[in-house]
Amino acid sequence: MKSTLRFAVPLIIFGVIAAFLFKGLNMNPREIPSPLIGKSVPEFSLPLLEQPETQITDQDLLGKPYLLNVWATWCVSCRAEHETLVQLANTGKVDIYGLNWKDESIKAKAWLRQLGNPYVANIFDEKGRTAIDLGVYGAPETFVVDSKGVIHYKHAGPLTPQLVAEKLLPLVEKLKQEG
């Protein structure tokens, strides 16, 4: 009994370490938990991409749940997820607002003409100051926000149809029911 225990203990320790290391292999170091979950979208007042003379604020977005998608033309993954966004917008299930991050307005408008425009409106954050308030560290990032402006979920990295179907839409539905 005692001798089996003596062999078992290092084996168990090894098992625990191996399990942690194995889990670490499959973890994404870019997925940083956002401290903004459960908090309101930060205040901002920024021009619209398409109508730079008009300002849009965080208050204008309230009323129903929406997605806030951070994108830029210099961001390769944004191009990869764009098709998914267009498809999602076509279903009409949720409003998508774009935060055009540290971009050039001419390029951004050309991109939307060329690839389609899934956004209800595009907030033009040329300096990236609002993106800092949102804790953005890389595009694309997508926030799920409820009708009162509280952030419920954040995804860093390109959206996939699978993620939209399994995570975003169920969450949006839930938020719609909660009002």
Added chain:
Amino acid sequence: MTLRGFCCSIVLLMGVIVPISAATLAEYKFEDPEKDRDFRAIIEEMRCLVCQNESLAGSNADLAVDLRNEIYDMMQSGQTKDDVIGFMVDRYGDFVLYNPPMRPSTYPLWFGPLILFVIGAALLYRAIRRKKQSQETNLSEDEQHRLASLLNEKSNTKDVSK
């Protein structure tokens, strides 16, 4: 290339490289030397979120430059080191700090090694004590006498041979 040429090019290269790396942070000037110290300490302690193994001070990523500027502006407008750290943690979480704060979720990090050390020390202590005890108790009185006499014999012969 001759040795002299080589040395010359090294010196020339250094002339180019050193000012560049110095220039990136020299642009941040403070009148108050204490603020200057604080500023440099903060950006050394903060992780750049784009290149995760670089500090804000060492990174040339776009976001790192923006955040350095933001922190500089905050400190110039009179905010303290704690204000700046709060600002960053509110947005990017504890992840930006190279030095994790003490709170329930980080207790394992802070106290784990200490607990492991205590457990290890306790096990070691127990093992040593048990060994000692087993040495003391395993021999009967007769055997101990024999052992003592044998040891004496040995040390005696040693003494003789000296």
